[in-house]
Amino acid sequence: MTRDVLVEIGLEELPARFVDDAENQLLAKTGNWLNELRISYTSIVSFSTPRRLAILVKDVAEVQTSKVEEVKGPALKIAQDENGNWTKAAAGFTKGQGKSLEDIYTKDVKGTTYIFVKKQIIGKQTHELLPEFSKIITSIQFKKSMRWGEQSLRYARPVRWLAALFGQDIIPFEVAGVPTANHTYGHRFLGKMITLSAPDEYEQALEEQYVIVNxxxxxxxxxxxxxxxxxxxxxxxxxxxxxxxxxxxxxxxxxxxxxxxxxxxxxxxxxxxxxxxxxxxxxxxxxxxxxxxxxxxxxxxxxxxxxxxTVIKGNEKVLRARLSDAQFFFEEDQKHPIDYYLEKLDRIVFQEKLGTMGDKVKRIRAISDQLTQWLKLDEETRSNTLRAAEICKFDLPTSMVDEFTNLQGIIGETYALNAGESQAAARAMAEHYMPVQSDGKLPETVEGAIISIADKLDTIVGCISAGLIPSGSHDPYALRRQATGVLKIMKAYDWKITVESLLNVAEYQYGILDNESSEREKTKAEIDQFFNDRTTYLLKESGIQLDVIQAVLYNGIGIIPYLAAKAENLSRKRNNPEFKPVQEALVRVLNLAAKTDSATVKQEIFETDSEKKLYDMYLKVRDDYHNATKDREAVNALHQLGNLAQPIHDFFDHNMVMTDVESVRGNRLALLNNIAGLIYDYADLSTIEWKQHF
Structure with a gap:
């Protein structure tokens, strides 16, 4: 025998952005709950509107499924005496499980023998368990919740009614002082209260009362x-x-x-x-x-x-008022030159510890200036970039942006063009806020990309230096999104600029680099770690395994496109059995090189041909490797390191590195230390879990 189950949570209007997530939670939590309780069913359907969340479960079993459970008791050496008789420990164990000594059997667990019994857990009646569904309702999380009235429950909106049916029977429970019943409510103005006699009436009954719950x-x-x-x-x-x-x-x-x-x-x-x-x-x-x-x-x-x-006329009237305001703001804003608004930036606080928006613009220009020099831009592009940096925030004090905050940058582009600024500078104004989301569109012009990075770096470095480090879900200045944007832009534009050098420029603007105290080191470490975390996030998002990410981040981030290429190459190699001899050789070098700090190799101390051949190969590979790195050829760079594999194996086959002769031992370790320097420059291969081993 089966019956359907319906549960509906009636609420004051939920914010639209809360509805989908709440419905998904209700669906997932209901399925998990029924499965954990061993209550069988054929399907679950969820419903939602601004005023309700509901779940309909079809063909729910009347009785919870029984199960046989294996219960482990004491070790056999405790359960039996020296004569093989059951002890009080065994008797107490079986009695506690409702079994007898005849039901005992033994099994080995990690080398120790224990006694076991099997007992059957008889399923309860489903109607006895369903009232616990109230816990599902109270467990739904919202982006923002509060207490309503005198209730202790924190919820997005007050609970107004609860409908809960198991077949024709009401499932008895209450939430926030609201008891369950067999009725629901139609459209607030067009519908009426509906009494349900069965769960499967729900969707059709509400549609007749002008509510589409699907x-x-x-x-x-x-x-x-x-x-x-x-x-x-x-x-x-x-x-x-x-x-x-x-x-x-x-x-x-x-x-x-x-x-x-x-x-x-x-x-x-x-x-x-x-x-x-x-x-x-x-x-x-x-x-x-x-x-x-x-x-x-x-x-x-x-x-x-x-x-x-009548409804159309009302909506037209409301929009007309909106557009009339917008037109007024637009016309008023045009009466003042750009310099008028730039002066106002000195009276707008960016952040109380970080100065005004005027101060921020100066820092953005300085960072942008350094970027244009590194990128060796032509004079026209450089000029447009720096002008865009100077005016990138001028639209913030305008009436239009004050009314429509999401138009910052966009309206600035229009105003800049109207004021006679170049197309490139005006476009960069709009683009410097990009990406507005982690997966959003990136700037399409180099001018916009430069100012976007400068703006974001200034915010990130400034906020972290002021102690405003994101924690958990708390990130009021969206520093994570902005750091992700910086890394994505640098990767997309394939710039040969290290992330660390960019951070140094931004840190210089705040005087962090001038501070020789321990506080300076702490701040730099926090900024570096923050960007390492964001880099890790991006690489994981692209399918790179964590151990590979940690390996390539050994020496910092560096040039982000090259870092990503190295990570992708190592991800392929970790599963390639042909790379195993190379990996074993290089990792063995890293393990032994840790035993010395010396890098001075004396050829006259070499005792074997394998030492000399390894050193000669190292000198050749070193030059070839650095050339590959200079050209950011990740595959070629690792290939060059791979050329050392056979000489390394020969070296270890014919030489005892840790010999008792101190000079020879030191010289061999120094040779390995030089090779390790090349390997570490690429990645710390010792941290990777090489899958080809298994």
Missing amino acids: PEKRRKMIMDGLKQAEAKHGFQIPEDDDLLNEVCNLVEYPTVFIGSFDESYLTLPPEVLITSMKEHQRYFPVQSKEDKLLPNFAGVRNGDNYALQ
């Missing part, structure tokens, strides 16, 4: 509505999965409508119009077939199409 069905209704509008009006509505998902989680019964605004607002930058529609009103912008923005928008109503024209 989020995929709601999403499809919205998409179909948008496509119908496109076909009817002959325009196009660009796909926007993020906006679509957000709108889907804002409504329970979606109805798409088309509104319009005055064409005169099209004189505003498109980004301003799109931001006003998407960010403030959750509207879909509308374009012509030629991708030109039109004076229309697509909205989604939470309800049916009753009096839809």
